Amino acid sequence: ATHTSLPERDCSSITPPYARLQQKLAEVREILDNRPLTLAEKILYSHITDPKKSLVDGKLKRGETYLQLSPERVAMQDASAQMALLQFMSAGMTKCAVPTSIHCDHLIQAATGAEADLKRSIASNQEVFDFLESAARKYGIEFWKPGSGIIHQIVLENYAAPGMLMLGTDSHTPNAGGLGLLAIGVGGADAVDAMTGTPWELKAPQIVGIHLTGSLSGWATPKDLILHLAGKLTVRGGTGRILEYFGPGVFNQSCTGLATVANMGAEVGATTSTFPYTPNMRSYLIATGRAPVARAADEAASKGFLSADEGAEYDEVIEINLSELEPTINGPFTPDLATPLSKFGEFVQEQGWKDELSAGLIGSCTNSSYEDMTSVADLARQAKAAGLKVKVPFLCTPGSEQIRATMERDEVTGALQDVGATVLANACGPCIGQWKREDKKEEENAILTSFNRNFKSRNDGNRLTMNFLASPTLVTAFSFSGKLSFNPMTDTITTPSGAPFKFTPPKGQDLPAAGFTPGETSFYPKPTPEPQPETDVIIRPDSQRLEVLVPFSSHFGESSGNLRGLELPPLKVLMRVRGKCTTDHISAAGPWLKYKGHLTNISENLLITATNDEGGDVNVAFDHDHEPSQSETETIPNVAKRLKARKQPWALVVDDNYGEGSAREHAALQPRFYGCAMIVARSFARIHETNLKKQGILPLWFADKADYARIGSGDVVETLGLIDLLNGVPDATIKLKVTRRNGDVFEIPTKHTMSSDQLKWLRAGSALNHIRSQVQS
Ligand code: SF4
Numbered sequence: 001a002t003h004t005s006l007p008e009r010d011c012s013s014i015t016p017p018y019a020r021l022q023q024k025l026a027e028v029r030e031i032l033d034n035r036p037l038t039l040a041e042k043i044l045y046s047h048i049t050d051p052k053k054s055l056v057d058g059k060l061k062r063g064e065t066y067l068q069l070s071p072e073r074v075a076m077q078d079a080s081a082q083m084a085l086l087q088f089m090s091a092g093m094t095k096c097a098v099p100t101s102i103h104c105d106h107l108i109q110a111a112t113g114a115e116a117d118l119k120r121s122i123a124s125n126q127e128v129f130d131f132l133e134s135a136a137r138k139y140g141i142e143f144w145k146p147g148s149g150i151i152h153q154i155v156l157e158n159y160a161a162p163g164m165l166m167l168g169t170d171s172h173t174p175n176a177g178g179l180g181l182l183a184i185g186v187g188g189a190d191a192v193d194a195m196t197g198t199p200w201e202l203k204a205p206q207i208v209g210i211h212l213t214g215s216l217s218g219w220a221t222p223k224d225l226i227l228h229l230a231g232k233l234t235v236r237g238g239t240g241r242i243l244e245y246f247g248p249g250v251f252n253q254s255c256t257g258l259a260t261v262a263n264m265g266a267e268v269g270a271t272t273s274t275f276p277y278t279p280n281m282r283s284y285l286i287a288t289g290r291a292p293v294a295r296a297a298d299e300a301a302s303k304g305f306l307s308a309d310e311g312a313e314y315d316e317v318i319e320i321n322l323s324e325l326e327p328t329i330n331g332p333f334t335p336d337l338a339t340p341l342s343k344f345g346e347f348v349q350e351q352g353w354k355d356e357l358s359a360g361l362i363g364s365c366t367n368s369s370y371e372d373m374t375s376v377a378d379l380a381r382q383a384k385a386a387g388l389k390v391k392v393p394f395l396c397t398p399g400s401e402q403i404r405a406t407m408e409r410d411e412v413t414g415a416l417q418d419v420g421a422t423v424l425a426n427a428c429g430p431c432i433g434q435w436k437r438e439d440k441k442e443e444e445n446a447i448l449t450s451f452n453r454n455f456k457s458r459n460d461g462n463r464l465t466m467n468f469l470a471s472p473t474l475v476t477a478f479s480f481s482g483k484l485s486f487n488p489m490t491d492t493i494t495t496p497s498g499a500p501f502k503f504t505p506p507k508g509q510d511l512p513a514a515g516f517t518p519g520e521t522s523f524y525p526k527p528t529p530e531p532q533p534e535t536d537v538i539i540r541p542d543s544q545r546l547e548v549l550v551p552f553s554s555h556f557g558e559s560s561g562n563l564r565g566l567e568l569p570p571l572k573v574l575m576r577v578r579g580k581c582t583t584d585h586i587s588a589a590g591p592w593l594k595y596k597g598h599l600t601n602i603s604e605n606l607l608i609t610a611t612n613d614e615g616g617d618v619n620v621a622f623d624h625d626h627e628p629s630q631s632e633t634e635t636i637p638n639v640a641k642r643l644k645a646r647k648q649p650w651a652l653v654v655d656d657n658y659g660e661g662s663a664r665e666h667a668a669l670q671p672r673f674y675g676c677a678m679i680v681a682r683s684f685a686r687i688h689e690t691n692l693k694k695q696g697i698l699p700l701w702f703a704d705k706a707d708y709a710r711i712g713s714g715d716v717v718e719t720l721g722l723i724d725l726l727n728g729v730p731d732a733t734i735k736l737k738v739t740r741r742n743g744d745v746f747e748i749p750t751k752h753t754m755s756s757d758q759l760k761w762l763r764a765g766s767a768l769n770h771i772r773s774q775v776q777s
Contacts, residue, residue, distance in 0.1 A: 004515035006289035013099050013528045015293050016072060016164045016181075018300040021046035025305070031058045036309035038207045040242040040274055043182045046305075047071065047165040049199040062315065063206045063240065068199035071184075073159055073166040074100040074191050077151045078107050078125075078132060080169035082597030083665060084188030085135045086549045088195050092772035094139070095531040097197030101142040101159065102132050103151035110395070110429030111436035114404075118147050118425045121434075127538075128597065131546050134538040140531035148523035149400025149426040152176065152365035155183070156259050157288050157402055162277045162297040162306050167194050172365055172452060174272040178259025179281050180297075180306055182242070184272045187663030189691050196771050201690060205271045206241045209314030212249025214323030218505045219341070219489055221375075222257035223367060223450065223471040225320065226264040227328040231338025232318065238270030241315070245275045246308060249322045254510035255284035256369030263366045264452045267335040276307035280510065287511045288402075327474055327489075331454045332446070332466030341474070345485030353466070353484065358445040360390065360479030361459070362472040363397030363424075364431040367450040370516075373398070373407050375508030376476040377415040383480050386501040388493060390420040391482030393439075397424045397431065405519025406512050419480075435460045446484055448475045473506045546597040551772070552696050554765035555649065555677050566723035566763075568677050568698065571651040573715045574639060575621045576708070578613035581654060582661035583688060585609045587670055596666070603670040607636040613655075614712055624714035624741060640674035651678040653711045659688025668695040672766075678717070680736065680750065682708050693758045696766040698722070700734060703749035710748070714741045725752075726759055 025046040029037070032055075037045070041062075048054050049068045059065060074096070076084055081102050088096070107128065108121040122129060129146060136143035144154055151168065152175035159166070160176035166183045167173070169191045176183035184202070193200040210229070216222070243265050250258070258275050265273035275281075277297055285294040300306055327341040339347045348355060362368075362376060376396075383389075396416055398404035404426050407413045413423055428434060431451045437460040444464040451459075454467035470478075477488035486493075492500035518524065539546045554560055555568055562569040588605045595602035608619045621639040626632050630642070643650045652671065658681045659667060668691035671679070678698040682705045692699045698719075702708055711717065716739040724732035735747045754762065764770035 005287040005291070006516050006518065008291050009289040010527065011290055011292040014159055014161055014290065015296045016161050018163065018296055018305065021163065022300070022303060022305055024048065024051065027051045028055065031055050032060060033058070036311040036313070038209070038244050038312040038314060039276055039306065039308045040182060040205070040207050040244045041312070042305060043163055043165055043274070044069065044204065060204060062204045065204045067202050067204050069165065069202055071098065071165045071167045071194045071200055073098055073164065074194050075151055075155050075159065075166065075168040075173065076100070076102050076191060077170045078102065078104045078128065079593065079596060080188055081132055082128065082546065083669070084169055084191045085132070086597060087188060087192045087665070087768055088139070089135065089537065090549045090551050090772070091192070091196050091768045092775045093196060094533050096139055096141060096195045098194050099142070099528065100195055101144060101155075101525070102136050103144045103154055104129055104132065104146040104148070105150045105427045106432055106434070108146055108425050108427030108429060109434040109436055110397070110424045113422055114425040117429070122146050127540055127543055128545060130538040131597070134535055137529070137532050138535040138537055140529050142525040142527070142529060144525060145523050147401065147426055149398070149402070150365040150428055152263065153368060153399030153403065156256070157400060161290070161293045162281060163300055167191055167200065171266045172263050174265050174270070175259050175263035175365055177262030177265070177273045177275065178255050179284070180275050180277045182272050182274055185266065187665045187687075187691070189665035189668070189694050190663060192768070198767065198771065203240065203686065206315040208238070208241050208243050209317040210243055210245045211247040211317055211319050212245055212322055213247055213319070214249055214321040215252040216322045216325060219327045219473060220322070220325045221327070221471040221473060222253055222260045224325055224328045225322065226261045227330045227338055227469060228325060229318070229320070230264065230267050230330060230336045231328070233268040234336045235267065235334060236269050238265060238268035241270055243270045243273040244308070244314070245273070249320070250275050251278050251280070252322070253280065254369070254371050255281045256371055256510065259369070260367055264335070267452060277301045283511060287516060327471060329448070329468050329470045329474070331468040333454060333456055335452070335454055335469060341487055341489065345487065348484045353446065355483050355485050356446065357392050357448055357478055357482050357484055358440055359393045359395065359447045360475045361395045361397070361430055361447065361449040361451065362475050363399060364428065364451045365399055366452040367472045368397065368399030368403055370403065370406060370512055371508040371510045372450070372472045373403065373412050373508070374410070375473050375506040377412040378506045378508060379473060379476045379503055380415045380419045380421070382503055383501070384415070384418050386495045387497060388419065388480050388495060388501065390479040392479055394421045394476070394479045395424055395430060396421050397429050398426045401426050401519040401523050402516050405517045409517055410512060410514070430459050433458055433461055437462075440465065448478050450475050477503055544598060544601060545594060547599055547601070549599060551769050552672055552765045554763065554769065555696070556763060561647070564718070566726045568719045568722060569649050570716050570718050571649050571677055572643060573711055573713050573717060574643065574650045574652055574676070575636065575713050576613040576653040576711065577607070577655060577658070578611040578616065579655050581610050581658050583659055583664040583667040584661055586659065586667035587664055599669060599673050602666060603673050604637050606640055606670045606674065610636065622713045640671070644675045649675050649677040651680060651717050652676060653708060654679055654681045655708065656682040658684050659691070660685035663687050663691070665691050668692045668697060672697055678719070680711070680717070689753065693754065693761055694767040696762055696764070696769070698762055700736070700750040700752055703751050707748045710746070711738055712740070715739060720747065725754065726763055728756070
C-alpha cells in the first residue's frame with residue numbers, strides 16, 4: 001500500500017541490540033555444535049544471560065532445559081502492575097533495569113460511550129491511577145494514561161521490534177509477535193525479575209512449526225486462521241510450546257493480521273507465537289514512525305537472524321493452506337470449539353438455541369487494526385446504501401488513540417455510527433467484563449465478538465450469555481441480520497424497500513493512505529522519561545486497594561528470634577491440603593481482584609477453596625493451640641492469622657502439582673505474609689515453586705510420596721541439613737524431623753530444587769530483600 005507515515009522517532013531505546021544478540025547467538029551455536037535453529041530458538045538463545053554458565057555440558061534440550069534469560073522490555077497493564085510495582089519498590093532500586101511501560105486499560109468501564117465512560121472510570125479508580133502514575137514518574141517508566149489505548153495495541157504501535165524478547169504482565173502479550181519477536185505473558189514477579197535485572201527463567205519451550213501456504217481471500221481473515229487452529233490444537237495444545245509460523249502464506253498477510261494470530265495463540269496455551277520478518281512488518285514499522293528500527297531489522301535479517309535456518313527441526317509441523325480456509329466461529333464458552341461458517345446455522349439448530357443474536361462487539365486488542373476497521377466500515381457503507389441499520393447493539397472498542405483518531409479522520413467512525421454503532425473508549429471495556437449491560441440480565445442469549453476469550457460471564461457477568469468468537473467482518477455482517485444462522489457469503493437481508501441485499505466480500509486497507517495520526521497527544525508519555533527520585537509514590541494511608549509492601553523478615557539471624565542458626569525455626573503445620581490446589585485455590589480471583597495491590601486485604605482469601613485432607617472440608621483448618629475463648633475449627637485464613645499473631649512460623653503439607661494454573665505471585669506472597677516458611681509437596685508446579693522461592697518460602701518435595709499422609713495439622717517440623725545447603729556443601733540433602741501432636745518423633749527424607757542463587761533469596765528472606773542488599777552494598 002502507498003502511505004505516508006508518522007514522523008520518524010528517536011528509536012534508540014526501542015531498537016534491539018542486534019549486533020550483541022547475534023554475537024550471543026554465535027556463542028550458543030558453538031555450544032550446540034552449529035545445528036540449524038528455528039527462529040524462536042534464535043531469539044530465545046540470543047537472550048540467554050550467560051550461555052557458558054547456563055548450558056553446562058553443551059546441553060540444551062527443548063522441553064527440558066531451564067534457560068536464564070535477559071528480556072529487553074517489560075509492559076504492564078493497570079491491574080497487574082499494582083503488585084508488580086509494589087514489589088519492585090521494595091527492591092530499593094532507583095530505576096528499572098530495562099525500559100518498562102504501564103498501560104491504563106483494564107479498569108475502564110464501558111457503559112454509554114467513550115467520553116462519559118472514561119470520566120467515570122477515572123474517578124472511580126483515581127487512587128490506583130495516581131499510584132501508577134507517581135510510581136512511573138519516580139522510576140522512569142512510560143505511563144500511558146486511561147484513554148490512550150489497550151496495552152497490546154500500544155506495544156505493537158510503539159515498542160515491538162523484530163527479534164526482541166519482551167515480557168508483559170498480561171496473557172495476550174504475545175500479540176506483539178505480529179512484528180516477529182517473542183513477547184511472553186507472565187506474572188508480576190517475573191516482570192520484577194526483568195525490571196531488577198535478575199535473569200528470568202523459562203523452560204526451553206518446544207517449537208511447533210506452522211507452515212502456511214496459499215492466501216486468504218473473500219471473507220476469510222487472519223482471525224479465521226487462528227480460530228481454525230484453536231479448533232485443531234484445543235486449549236491445551238500449545239502448552240509449553242511456541243508456535244512458529246513459516247512458509248509463503250506468512251508473507252501475504254499484514255503485520256496487524258499476524259498480530260491477531262499471535263494474540264490468540266494464548267487461547268491454545270502457547271508460550272508465544274512468532275513469524276519471520278516480512279516486508280509488511282517493515283511497512284508497519286515505517287508507518288508508525290520507526291524507520292530506524294526497520295533499517296536495523298533489515299540488516300539483521302540480511303544476516304539470517306530474523307528467520308529460521310534451512311533444515312531447522314520443529315517438534316511438530318502443522319500444514320495450513322490459507323486458500324482453503326473458511327470463516328470460522330468459535331464457542332460458546334471455550335475458544336477451541338470451532339465451527340466453519342457454512343455449518344454454523346446447522347450447529348445452532350442442533351443445539352436448540354434461539355436463532356437470535358443479541359449484540360455484536362468488535363475491536364479490543366485482538367482486532368482493532370486499521371485493516372479491521374476499514375473492512376467493517378466497507379460493510380457498513382454497503383449496508384447503509386441499502387438502507388440498513390444494525391439490528392442489535394453494535395459496540396466498537398478501538399485499540400488505541402492512534403487507531404481511534406485515524407478512524408475518525410478517515411470517516412471510518414462516521415460510517416459505523418451511521419448504521420447505529422456505539423464507539424467506546426480506547427480500553428478493554430466489554431472484553432474484560434467492564435460492560436455495564438442493561439439488557440439480557442440472567443437470560444440465555446448469544447453475542448458475537450471479535451475478541452479472544454469467551455469463558456462464561458467474561459463480558460457481561462451473565463453466565464448464560466453465549467459468546468461466539470469471529471472475525472470483525474463476520475460480527476458486523478451478523479449484526480445487520482440479527483440471526484445466528486446467517487451466512488453473509490450466501491444469504492441475503494431484506495431491506496426496508498423489500499429488496500434482498502447481499503454483502504460483497506469486505507475490503508480494507510492494511511495501512512492508512514494518509515498515514516496514521518496520533519490523535520490526542522496528551523495521552524502519550526514522554527519517550528524514555530528520566531526517573532524522578534524525589535517523587536513520592538501516592539498511596540493513601542487509609543486505602544483499601546493499595547498498601548506498601550513491608551519487606552518480609554529473614555527466617556535467620558538475630559532479629560528472627562530463630563535459635564537454630566541456619567536451619568528454619570520449628571514450624572507448626574497449618575494443614576494438609578488434599579488434591580488439586582491451583583493458584584486460584586490459593587488466591588481466588590473474582591471480587592478479590594480489586595485488592596490486588598493490598599496484600600493485607602487480599603490475604604483474606606488465602607486457600608479459601610482448598611480442601612483439608614483431615615476431614616475433607618473446604619476452607620476449614622484446625623487450631624490445636626487455640627485460646628479458651630477461641631474455636632478450634634476455623635477458616636484457613638483465620639488460623640493463618642492466629643499463627644501470625646502468635647509469631648509462630650508455619651508450614652503446609654500439600655499434594656501433587658501444587659500451585660498449577662497461573663503465574664499469580666499473590667499465591668506465594670499471601671502465605672508468606674501470614675508467616676509460612678516452608679511448603680512440603682508431593683510435587684510442585686514449576687512456576688509456582690519458583691514464586692515461592694522468590695518470596696522466601698522453602699519448597700521441599702517428599703522423597704517418598706507416602707510420607708504426605710504421615711504429617712498433620714499441629715505437628716511440628718524442623719529442617720535438618722539446610723545449614724549444609726546454605727553453607728554450599730555439595731549434594732547436601734535436607735531431612736525433616738517431625739514431632740507429632742501425640743509425641744511421636746520421626747525423620748523423613750526430602751528433595752529440593754534450590755539453586756545457589758535461590759538459596760541467597762531464602763537466606764535474605766526474599767529475592768527482593770537480596771536485591772535490596774546488593775543495591776545498598
Ligand atoms: Fe485482555 Fe481483552 Fe484487554 Fe485484550 S482487550 S488486554 S484480551 S482484557
